[in-house]
Amino acid sequence: MNCPVMKKCGGCQLLNLSYEEQLSFKQASVIKLLGKFHHVDEIIGMENPYHYRNKVQAAFSLDRSKNIISGVYQSSTHRVVNVDNCLLEDETADRINVTVRKLLKSFKLLPFNEDTGKGFLRHTLIKRGFKSGQVMVVLVSGTNIFPKKKQFVNALLERHPEITTVVWNINDKHTSLVLGDRFEVLYGTGKIEEELCGFKFRISPPAFYQINPVQTEVLYNKALEFASLKRTDTVIDAYCGTGTIGIIASKNAGQVVGVELNADAVRDAKENAKLNGVKNIKFIKADAGRFMLDLAKEKQKIDVVIMDPPRAGSDRAFLSSLVSLAPERVVYISCNPETQQRDLFFLVKNGYKVRKIQPVDMFPHTKHVETVVLMTRNR
């Protein structure tokens, strides 16, 4: 496949390979890291590996001829590379960004310039519900004045009736974070609703949500298959984000406890449980390691732990408490097989056996690979 900005953007490290070759490459890299623990099942790829990203962030800037451009930062710089149509991104989102550029021009608004503090728009953040079709547009400004706010939003909605909510976010700090802390809903509810494995989830602008909806279902279904839950099982969903895995698991479990560090995510998780009428789940805002340590001290009986830590993997507090809690099954989802290898070494040394390894291609054309691993306790 060809992309005119492939080199400058740097986001698609594997675009020079065919999709088949990419999958073989990822399979080989997982075997290299995890193959010593167990046979690695064939990686599950996508039927249509394009435009899968349902969350699109674009930076706005001026090019040398003072035209408004939007897209991604050139790798390891703060220079914006103009993107009209990205092979990974949702196509509706890309079209909306092209419209936003035109509207800025006709409203005589400029992209925000971090060096001078002048101008208006820093970023857009667009999220689209794959099943619901709902579309959220977040306009992130560098200043707290939005000239002709109403007219601007109306013009945007007129051109894109598929947009279901528009949010204004103010980010006037010197930061590489996209969102600031001040939000104002300009149209709709400020959230989109999405469906996953038969459950509904409400997604707010800052909430973490898996970016590839098709493969997320594949991944979660694998994780649940590995967990083989019984109606009497007590399940921990560690690093639970907005509660997706735990809520989906709740239908086959006795009790589920989700643990997550980020307070906003925990609030969303509770709301999502309520939205689905799920009663056998609770969410705790805590460091997952700390939380497991407390459970181990109380000698709680846990049957299954599903864990999905960030790229850095888990920590020693978590892993050693896991060993003393001694759940029958551990399902470890990871977006970084290197830290997963390190953590598996520890668990294998301390009484667990790896039973299944399943890679899933959540991020086609990039170097990233996701894996689900099932471990059970040695008899």
Ligand code: SAH
């Ligand atoms: N399981 C979720 C989220 C996975 S992302 C999903 O599939 O959508 C990893 C999550 O771990 C993030 O939400 C992050 O906030 C959380 N996290 C990071 N460090 C943590 C810690 N020490 N304790 C608990 N949660 C943590």
